Amino acid sequence: MAEHITFSRRGAFAGLALPGRFGQAEGPAGLTVAVRTTVAIAQVVARPGRTDEVSSAVAAAMGLTLPAPLRVSAAGPVVAAWTGPGRWLVMQDEAGSGPYPAGSFVGRVAEACRGAASVTDQTDAQGVLRLSGPRTRDVLAKGLALDLHPRAFRAGMAASTLCGMVEVTLWQTDDTPTYDVAVMRGYAGSFWHWLGESAAEYGLVVAPQDDARAGAG
Amino acid sequence: MRIPCPHCGERGHEEFLYLGDAGVRRPDGMAEAKAGEPASRPWMDYVYLRPNPAGVHRELWQHVHGCRAWLVVTRDTRTHAISGAEDARTVALARDGAPA
Numbered sequence: 001m002a003e004h005i006t007f008s009r010r011g012a013f014a015g016l017a018l019p020g021r022f023g024q025a026e027g028p029a030g031l032t033v034a035v036r037t038t039v040a041i042a043q044v045v046a047r048p049g050r051t052d053e054v055s056s057a058v059a060a061a062m063g064l065t066l067p068a069p070l071r072v073s074a075a076g077p078v079v080a081a082w083t084g085p086g087r088w089l090v091m092q093d094e095a096g097s098g099p100y101p102a103g104s105f106v107g108r109v110a111e112a113c114r115g116a117a118s119v120t121d122q123t124d125a126q127g128v129l130r131l132s133g134p135r136t137r138d139v140l141a142k143g144l145a146l147d148l149h150p151r152a153f154r155a156g157m158a159a160s161t162l163c164g165m166v167e168v169t170l171w172q173t174d175d176t177p178t179y180d181v182a183v184m185r186g187y188a189g190s191f192w193h194w195l196g197e198s199a200a201e202y203g204l205v206v207a208p209q210d211d212a213r214a215g216a217g
Numbered sequence: 218m219r220i221p222c223p224h225c226g227e228r229g230h231e232e233f234l235y236l237g238d239a240g241v242r243r244p245d246g247m248a249e250a251k252a253g254e255p256a257s258r259p260w261m262d263y264v265y266l267r268p269n270p271a272g273v274h275r276e277l278w279q280h281v282h283g284c285r286a287w288l289v290v291t292r293d294t295r296t297h298a299i300s301g302a303e304d305a306r307t308v309a310l311a312r313d314g315a316p317a
């Protein structure tokens with residue numbers, strides 16, 4: 001008799017991002033990591049020659065101005081990050097009071113684009129980490145060839161690049177500084193281990209994951 | 218070696234994938250052979266023959282770990298000095314016009 005299989009959602013960092021303090025135990029932690037388990041992610045890729053059409057359609061339907069190259073933009077809890085010419089990640093944190101009901105977001109983005117873009121659901125394909133703390137730039141600098149000094153990279157800027165030899169999309173959310181980093185889930189383990197090694201000398205706090213999608217253990 | 222991506226700014230070459238000579242053009246079927254040469258000759262040239270200059274070379278790179286765009290990079294093969302990078306799509310449209 002065939003075994004009945006059920007699938008359950010498991011976040012990209014489930015089983016990896018265990019809450020607690022790691023590395024250097026003395027003093028304030030240099031890096032705090034929170035796993036953003038509740039972000040719905042749509043990848044929008046404009047069809048050839050239709051980038052402007054996508055931008056105006058999304059602006060009209062969602063009140064969101066898709067960002068210029070190397071930038072992020074926001075309309076309330078909906079955030080878009082530029083990832084390439086005519087390409088964006090458009091995201092809604094479903095834990096907050098987003099304008100679109102949980103589970104409907106990617107479909108709404110696709111509707112908004114009116115066929116001028118390919119829209120794919122990346123919600124479970126990417127893991128998003130929020131990095132903050134006084135040594136965040138030092139932690140990232142060990143694996144990132146991008147200048148994060150405020151003269152070169154500020155809140156509202158985004159980059160798709162390599163970090164710890166893993167492809168990431170990274171954007172700065174505020175000047176404390178806080179960065180969000182999106183990693184393809186197949187690389188989550190590799191990136192997590194690099195991040196832990198890099199942060200160990202400064203002390204690392206991993207915030208508890210509070211969503212069902214974080215998965216068990 | 219750092220490549221000035223026209224979309225992302227200057228990035229390390231490890232973010233890029235190298236394809237090769239940007240000057241080659243895919244022949245239009247078998248129709249382009251000159252009189253007296255085999256019909257496959259333009260394809261032979263397209264697939265195998267490269268000038269391999271010691272000096273300035275225009276070549277295709279993809280910003281694969283960045284914006285994904287294909288670029289035409291101008292590089293001196295003796296020094297690796299890069300004197301420019303353009304969007305390959307723009308270069309192709311300027312050369313061949315828009316696809317029918």
Ligand SMILES: [Zn+2]
Nearest residue numbers: 222225280284
């Ligand atoms: Zn680029």
